[in-house]
Amino acid sequence: MAASVRTLALRTFRESTRNIQQVSRGRVKRSCYPARVAVCRGYSDGTEGKSTHFGFETVPEEEKAERVYKVFESVAEKYDVMNDAMSLGVHRLWKDTLLHVMNPQPGLRLLDAAGGTGDISFRFLEYTRSMYERQQRQKARSSQTPSWSDIADHYASNQTGLPQSRAVVCDINKEMLKVGKQRAEKAGISTGLSWVAGDAEELPFDDDQFDIYTIAFGIRNVTHIEQALQEALRVLKPGGRFLCLEFSKVSNPVLARLYDAYSFQMIPVLGEVIAGDWKSYQYLVESIRKFPDQETFKEMIEDAGFFCVKYFNLTGGIVSIHSGFKL
Numbered sequence: 001m002a003a004s005v006r007t008l009a010l011r012t013f014r015e016s017t018r019n020i021q022q023v024s025r026g027r028v029k030r031s032c033y034p035a036r037v038a039v040c041r042g043y044s045d046g047t048e049g050k051s052t053h054f055g056f057e058t059v060p061e062e063e064k065a066e067r068v069y070k071v072f073e074s075v076a077e078k079y080d081v082m083n084d085a086m087s088l089g090v091h092r093l094w095k096d097t098l099l100h101v102m103n104p105q106p107g108l109r110l111l112d113a114a115g116g117t118g119d120i121s122f123r124f125l126e127y128t129r130s131m132y133e134r135q136q137r138q139k140a141r142s143s144q145t146p147s148w149s150d151i152a153d154h155y156a157s158n159q160t161g162l163p164q165s166r167a168v169v170c171d172i173n174k175e176m177l178k179v180g181k182q183r184a185e186k187a188g189i190s191t192g193l194s195w196v197a198g199d200a201e202e203l204p205f206d207d208d209q210f211d212i213y214t215i216a217f218g219i220r221n222v223t224h225i226e227q228a229l230q231e232a233l234r235v236l237k238p239g240g241r242f243l244c245l246e247f248s249k250v251s252n253p254v255l256a257r258l259y260d261a262y263s264f265q266m267i268p269v270l271g272e273v274i275a276g277d278w279k280s281y282q283y284l285v286e287s288i289r290k291f292p293d294q295e296t297f298k299e300m301i302e303d304a305g306f307f308c309v310k311y312f313n314l315t316g317g318i319v320s321i322h323s324g325f326k327l
Contacts, residue, residue: 052223064223065199069173071280072116072221076175078275080117080183085270086281094319095216098245099123101312101321106132107163108211111235113200113228114218115169118180118193120245124212125192128165164191168210170198171218200228208237216245220291229304236326242306248313248320249293255316263288294320 050061075082083091098120104110106128112121171177177195184193198204200215200222213232222228232242250256263285271281292300294311297320301309306324313320 061223065172068221071283072173073175074277075271075275075280076117076173076179079176079179080119082271082275082281085274086267090315094245094314095119095123097314098214098216098243098321099127101323102127102212102214102241102243104128104131104165104212106135106165108165109209110165110167110212110214111203111205111210112167112169113171113203113213113215113232114221115171115214115216116173116176116180116218117183118169118195120214120216121167121169121193122184122187122189124167124214125165125189132163166192166194168194168196168205170196170200170203170205172197172199201231202227203231203235205235207234209235210240211237212241212243214243214245217247219244219246220287225292226300226304229301229306233305233326238326240326242301242322242324242326244297244301244322245319246297246322247288247291248297248317251313251317255318259318294322297322 052061052064072079087094102124104124104127108128110121110124112118112124115121169177169180171180174197177197181195184190196204200218201224213236215228215232219225219228229242236242250259267285268278268282272278275281291297294313294317298309298311301322301324305326307327309322309324311320311322
């Protein structure tokens with residue numbers, strides 16, 4: 001069954017990737033309209049007596065953050081291995097697609113919220129480096145017989161070097177950050193990369209600091225999604241972009257049945273076999289089903305104050321990318 005799920009997932013992924021490429025080339029146009037700025041729905045500083053969901057379980061709000069922390073503390077060492085096992089490796093394609101939708105230019109500053117072990121930040125730094133090298137090659141080809149002025153300008157630009165792109169991985173879980181730092185050291189990634197322990201609902205940064213804010217497979221785990229969105233808006237610079245990669249609602253009924261069967265029957269078993277932790281992966285499967293659908297989440301992003309909000313479905317809606325701008 002895993003092979004058939006992988007085949008169907010890859011076929012649907014290719015179709016959704018073609019749609020994204022059409023959007024990026026301007027073939028598909030969507031209206032860009034103001035967000036409905038509103039007070040965060042249901043959020044209050046006084047959490048005493050309030051309840052929320054932890055998977056399918058109802059728990060007091062003040063308890064959820066601690067329980068989620070323990071989940072990721074438990075799975076940190078095997079987190080990346082389990083991502084490959086659970087998604088049959090397709091999570092790598094989803095994250096690559098996020099970077100292509102983002103299309104960051106050299107010199108930008110990224111906040112990778114709930115960044116875990118650094119997958120998005122690593123891709124961001126590699127993408128901007130490759131982009132810079134491509135731009136340099138294009139300049140070289142365009143000046144076959146350069147003038148002395150062009151040579152001087154080229155020499156000066158080489159002296160200045162690559163515009164410094166910066167990525168900040170921010171995660172509330174110190175064990176996840178520890179694993180991420182170890183991965184960065186092994187890969188030799190250090191320039192432009194920093195690690196910060198912080199809560200997505202109360203980010204430890206000043207206003208208007210980042211060009212891009214990403215949160216990949218993390219926002220469904222926060223207690224108050226609306227508050228996390230407000231914080232994303234606060235720390236972005238005017239003109240900055242919000243991007244969220246998250247599990248969502250499957251639109252194809254056949255894929256939905258296969259996906260549910262695989263999720264509930266296989267993923268907790270993989271968690272037990274690979275990470276020795278059934279309960280954490282049972283929670284992760286349940287948390288996906290409790291997360292708002294694509295349209296509802298889009299409205300939440302608009303309510304937080306973002307403009308030009310839209311989303312792209314990947315793999316038939318198993319995952320979606322939501323995008324918005326701070327104006």
